[in-house]
Amino acid sequence: MTLVESIILAIIEGLTEFLPVSSTGHMIIASSLMGIADDPFTKTFTVAIQFGAILSVVVLYYKRFLQSISFYKNFGWHLCPLHY
Secondary structure (H helix, E strand, O other), rough: OHHHHHHHHHHHHHHHHHOOOOOHHHHHHHHHOOOOOOHHHHHHHHHHHHHHHHHHHHHHHOHHHHHHHHHHHHHHHHOOOOHO
C-alpha cells in the first residue's frame, strides 16, 4: 500500500464514519478497486483506522457515553428483585 492509497482510505473512513452507512464497507470496496484488498498490511491498516475512528467517537461523546452507562446500570439495579 502506498502513501496515496492509505490517505484515500483514511479520507473515505473519515467521511463515512458519522454517516448512517458502513464505513468499513466503503473501505473494503475502495481497497478492492485499488487492488490492495488481499494485502495483509491493508487488512491491519483497516482494523487500525477503524479503531481510531471508534476511539474518536468515544472521545467526542464520552460524557453522553458515560451517562448512558450510568443510566443502564441504575436501570438494571432498580429492576433487580433483590433490591426491594
